[in-house]
Amino acid sequence: MTIAVAASVITTTYREALRMALREALQRDPRVFLMGEDVGCYGGSYAVSKGLLEEFGEERIRDTPLSESGFVGAGIGAALNGMRPIVEVMTCNFSLLALDQILNNAATLRHMSGGQFSVPLVIRMATGAGRQLAAQHSHSFEGWYAHIPGIRVVTPATLEDARGMLWTALMDPDPVVMFENVLLYNLEGELAADAGAVDIDRAAVRRLGDDITLVTYGGCLYKTLQAAERLATQNVSAEVIDLRTLRPLDMTTVLGSLAKTHRMVIIDEGWKSGSLAAEIMARVMEQAFYELDAPIERVCSAEVPIPYARHLEQAAIPQVDTIFAAALRTVNHHV
Amino acid sequence: MTPSPEFARKLLYEMVRIRRFEEKSAELYSAGKIRGFLHLYIGEEAIATGVMQALRPEDAIFATYREHGHALTRGLSAGAIMAEMYGKLEGCSRGRGGSMHLFDAATKFYGGNAIVCGGLPLAVGYALAQKMQQRAGLAACFFGEGAVAEGEFHESLNLASLWNVPALFLCENNLYAMGTALERSEADTNLVEKAASYHVQGKSVDGMDVLAVLEAAQQATQFVRDGNGPYFLEFRTYRFRAHSMFDAELYRSKAEVERWKQRCPIAGFSARAICEGWLMPEMIDAIETEVAREIAQAVEFAEAGTWEPVETLTSDVYTARVQA
C-alpha cells in the first residue's frame, strides 16, 4: 500500500524566496554571478542577497561602485562573452542612469547584428511606492521598460514567482528585466519546499470570477485581491489576472477572461498617460471590442511625482477603495 | 622598429585598402548607393592597422561608428562591409546596421557602437568574463577623444582598474568631437593623466606613424596579456575628411587640415619604406592595383546582393524559441 505524502511546505517570505532562487542559480551554473551596488558586504539594499557573499565569495557576489551605466554595460559585455550575469540595480529610479545601456545595447544588439550576438542577462530592480521615500525613490517604470522590443519584462508578485522566475529568466537567451515591488519583500506565506522554476510566458488567474475581470501585476495584486473580496460581499464575482510578464503580454489569458465577464478594470501603479494599462486597453479595443458590455476603467497612479507625506502618497497610487469603486461602476454600467 | 619587407608591404597594403575603400564609399554615398550616416576614417588608418597587428584571433574588438577601417583590417571581407552599407542581406549585419554597426562573430568584432562611449562598459564586462572564465584574449576598445567627457568613460576605467581586467582602451584623439575641439570641452586635456587617475597605465603615441602605433600596441597588449590589468593608449591623429557627410567644417581652417595632410600616414610610411629600402617603388603600384581589384569586387558583391524580405523584419528581436 502506498501512502500519498503531501509535498512539504515551508513558511517563507518573498525576500527569502528570491534569495533561494539566487542561491540555487549560483549553485547550479558556474556562469552565473550577481553584481550591483551593495549586493555583497551590505547584504543587498533590500537584504535579498544577505549571506551570499560569505557563501559564494567576492568574485560571484560582486559589489560595484555607483556606476549604473558602467556595471549594467559590463553585465551586457559579460553576457556577450559566455556568462549569465544577474545585475541588481537598487531601484528602477536609478536604472535611468543605465537606460542607454539597456535600450541601446542589451535590447538592440541581437537584431542590429543580424542575429549574431545575444545578451542572456537578467537585470533585477526594485520598483514602486508606499514607503514614503518621495519622488526620486518611489516610481514604477516597468511599463516604460515594457515599451522596449528586445527585452522581456517580468514582475513576480507571489512567493512561487519570486522563487521560480529567476532561473527561467537566466535560461532565456535574451535580456530579462525583473521588477520586484518594494512592498512585497516582507510578504510572508507558504511555499512548496521543492518549488522551482516557473514559466515566464503566461499570465495567471489568481481568483476566479464571472462578473468582471481585474487585470493587474506586481504590488497591486494584493490590493486587487482585497478589492475582489469586498466585491464578493456585494455579490460581484471578480476574476483577478496577474499578468506576471509585461512584455510579451499574454493577451490570450486576458481576452479569455473578458469573453466570460465582458467587463474589465486594469490596475497599474504606473502613471496613467501612456501606461501599460493604456496598452492593454488598446489591445482590447483592437481585438475584443464587441466583447465589452461597459467601458474599461483604469486605476493607475495620479499624474504627479510620488509625494512624501503619507496621505498624499497613498492618494497618488491605486488603493483597494479606488479599485473597488471602479469595479462597481463598471459592473453597474448599463447601456 | 625595422619591419621585414613582407611586413612593411602588409602594413602599407592594409592602410591603402582602408583609404581606397573609404574613398569609394564616399563616391557611392554621393551616388545614393549608401545612405544614412557615413563617418570616414581617412587620415587615421595607421591606428587600426597598427593596433590590429598586435591583436590575436582570441581578442575581441569593440569599435565606434567610425569603424570601416577596423573591420577591414580585422578581417571582415570588403564585400560584406560594402553590402552592409548598401543595406543588403549579404552585409555583415544583414543590412540592419549599416555603416555604423558592422558586426562579425567570426572575428569577434562586437560592433560599431553609435552611442559615444557606449562600447566601453561592454568591453569591461567582456574582459571581466574573460578573467572569470580564465580565458586568454583581451577586449580592445576603440573610441574617440570625445568619449572622455562622458561619465561612462570614467566609470569604465575605474571598473576595469578596480577589477584588474584585460581591457585595452584605445583612444583615437583626432582633436575634434564633431565640431568641438578637445580644449573647448575638457578642463584638462591630458588624457593619459585621466587614465592614470584610475591607476590605468597609459601612453600617448603619434597616431600618424604606423610603426609607432604598432610598437605601442605591442607593448600595451603584452602588458595586458601578462595579467597587469587594463592599459590606455592615446593616439594623436586627425581626420582629413568631414565628421560625416553632413558636416560643413565650419570649426576648423583649411590651413589646419592641409598641415595635417602633410603628415598623411600612408604617404609618410611609403616614403620611409622606400627610403629605407623596405619596399621598391613599383610595389606601391602593385598594391594599388590589388586593392582596386578587391574594392571593385566588393562593390560588385554589394550590387549583386539582395534585400532582406520584409517578412523577416522582426526576426532576431528575440532569439527564436524552440516550441516546447
Ligand SMILES: Cc1ncc(C[n+]2csc(CCOP(=O)(O)OP(=O)(O)O)c2C)c(N)n1
Ligand atoms: C551619447 C552621444 N551623444 C552625442 C552623439 C552625437 N555624436 C556622434 S559622433 C560625436 C562626436 C564624437 O567625437 P569623438 O568621440 O572624438 O569621435 P570622432 O567622431 O572624432 O571619431 C557626437 C557628439 C552620439 N552619437 N552619442
Ligand SMILES: [Mg+2]
Ligand atoms: Mg574625435
